[in-house]
Amino acid sequence: QVQLVESGGGLVQAGGSLRLSCAASGRTVSNFGMGWFRQAPGKERESVAAINWTGEYTYYADSVKGRFTISRDNAKNTVYLQMSSLKPEDTAVYYCAATRASRYATGQSAWYDYWGQGTQVTVSS
Numbered sequence: 001q002v003q004l005v006e007s008g009g010g011l012v013q014a015g016g017s018l019r020l021s022c023a024a025s026g027r028t029v030s031n032f033g034m035g036w037f038r039q040a041p042g043k044e045r046e047s048v049a050a051i052n053w054t055g056e057y058t059y060y061a062d063s064v065k066g067r068f069t070i071s072r073d074n075a076k077n078t079v080y081l082q083m084s085s086l087k088p089e090d091t092a093v094y095y096c097a098a099t100r101a102s103r104y105a106t107g108q109s110a111w112y113d114y115w116g117q118g119t120q121v122t123v124s125s
Contacts, residue, residue, distance in 0.1 A: 047107030
């Protein structure tokens, strides 16, 4: 089993930055693909970014390209999401997820096997 715990969410003004962390426990996720998803009130969950197990391949939703960066530190069993130039429409609960499909950086939520509980990000205008 893999347990994922997100942290780093909070309230930030538009144009600001936040860095989310996702710490894994239970087993190493160094051979897992990892992803970030978000869900805003009244909306469906959507993919944000993903990274394969080596960090060689990444995926970004069009809405965050150029503003968000996903990275991983396998030695720390942790994945990060650096968010910059934040907009009010980025407000959502952000979830970290892990997939055994480790060679891919996929935004397809159905591929993911483990999910965290989420961390709230609120961007004020």
